[in-house]
Amino acid sequence: MGELKTDMREVFEQTIIMAPSPETWGFFVFRTTYENQVLWENYVSYLRCQASRFLTVQEHGFELLSNMDFTVVDDVTRLDGASKDEVRGLFNQMFEDLPEEGDSARGIPPYPYRFVGRYTHCFYYKS
Template sequence: MASFPHGNRLRYPPGYKPATTGYHKTINTRAVVGYPKWGFVIYRGTYNDDKLWPKCVALLKGSVNHWLRDRNQEDVLQLDLVWTIVEDRETLDGAPKEAVRTRFRKWAAGRSVERDGPGADGPWVGKRCPRFRFCVYVDQASLDSLTAWWIPHEKYWSLRGQVAMINGIHGHHDEDTLSHAAIRTARPKDEYEGEDEGEDDESEDEEEVYSPIEGNTSRDVGWRYKDADLLVTWYEELHKQGMEWETWHHFYEGERPYCPKVDAGTLGEPLAMVDLSRKE
């Protein structure tokens, strides 16, 4: 595959017909930037139980494979899916999200053909591929939230619980910080018509302070917990949409990540009880 930049725009290779099916953003981005590999880098942040971790990884992989089959995209995307699992007890055990972000940014900056495969050095790869912009972090809270539900008719373990999705460009891009004015511009006019302009001017100079999360008192802390079973969906959603800040803004949904959300009505088996060899 090859990319065809035209000024500040990208062009599909001649004769390429853009996909409109499931995961079309992932499929089309691979074609337009000229780099086929995809998939999140996953960092292990808890080392208290070496028996649970392999199950966690296996269930994450199983859920991705399930959704690719469900959307009939297994033949299209499976071959180029890359699982990069980073384990480092000394530096990652209990590491704060900011430390993981810093490590991920260094990894992304080291993108090369030698390490990442043909096409990885393309000028648009780092700007358009979620693989080099966002990562997954499984901390202790994430691991504690994970359970699995056996789906008999599909014969697979459906993962429950959440993992941390980290915005690798948070605080490192001119458009990354949401200003009050930017949010107003994105809102329908009738939502802010009649607001006191003087108050708006003052609020732009005063950033609201929230209760600290790992020392961060901003509204957007640059990461959030998301359902572990839907990594393919999150990869699809994190392709750049409009301005740089819009992609993360829509994904973040304004919810500060105090802890993983667990739906008591969908709880499955604890990971320790999950039998990965089960067939029936």
């Protein structure tokens, strides 16, 4: 648990303290299966609930929670049946084309501040 506290302190410092303005953090969630809408909705709800439960007992947790977002990438034509490698490729491509100076209107920080998990890791959902 000590390691998680350290990790959350780093997330807080990177997204709230060091950034030019408080940044959105969290993860992109790629949906790659479309058979069961209820199961999908339960999965996303579970992710958000578990993150909230964890953060509310952490130092600076409420500040982090107010800037946390799980951005769902839901494109049946591109993602239905996609493999982990295909999702990884799409995820990486999403950030290769971003302007280095960022885009505050879209909530994208300048390049030096894109080192939190939101820009390095994603969730891959396949039922």
